[in-house]
Amino acid sequence: MPELPEVESVRMQLEKYVVGHTIERVEINYQKCFQGDSDNVVGGKVRGIRRFGKALSIDLDNKHSIVIHIKLTGQLIYRGPNLKSPPKLSKKVLDGIPGKHTHVIFRLNHKGILYYNDVRKFGWIKIVRSDRVEEISFIKSLGPEPLDGMTLKKFSELTKSTKRVIKTLLMDQSKIGGVGNIYANDALWLARISPTRSAGELSDLEIKRLFNSIEDVLREGLKRGGASELSFVTPDGTDGDYQDHFLAYGKEGDNCPRKECRKVSSKFSKIKMGGRGTYFCPACQK
């Protein structure tokens, strides 16, 4: 699912491709995903792209911003002059572009186009004044991010403050910004901590290990351009490749690669926690 590394990959490409473009027209094919007045962005020139956890803000020079959350299956695809030698589109770019899942099209000057696709329609786009982006409830309640603002001290205080199970705590956006199901599963495996443990019972050593593991898996995700699960692609229309390097996510039934686990042929289990698929090795994750 698009999480911090995926959304950051989108942000970096948008920065490269759409900054400098002026929005000439907005076409909305599915109103439900779009809030605010699209007229407020017409004529605006893109100055920069900010990311808040899993949300993005395309900031214009006319005091307005386009705030986007792509949730599970949203895609932002750019076509235009800033895309040098367009790469071959991923099969995940549904039905070509535009396609039946293209809900919004931003027409830019110099023949640039930014498409917003979303199969499951969970994502949203909001037009707000730039000085009010941080008042959008999702962003307003966002906790500190692992690679920016979250410190070991804060993380330690957070875990010790609650009896909640660690995995759902990691995925709580109001506590930690940007971590979702894939990276929560992988970080817990890397730290050798069972997802079902109560956060408050983790030792200082475990907290430190988990803190470092979260950073490690997010950095790896970033390095690989994100995980192209479901529909995820970057704005140039290509896949990331973290999905080929999952540590625990989606590995149900596979052998755990740790040495001591191979000896006893321990396999990954799958359980449900908070309605989410949870993958872990019962042998090495204590």
Add this chain to the structure above:
DNA sequence: CTAGGATCCTGTCAGC
């Protein structure tokens, strides 16, 4: 404060 369930939506997949 916390857990659990329903909700939104549609492609995919198992079962017949």
Add this chain to the structure above:
DNA sequence: TGCTGACAGGATCCTA
């Protein structure tokens, strides 16, 4: 082959 129903999942809202 084709149909049907279950299922997944981020965030939000509601109830207990």
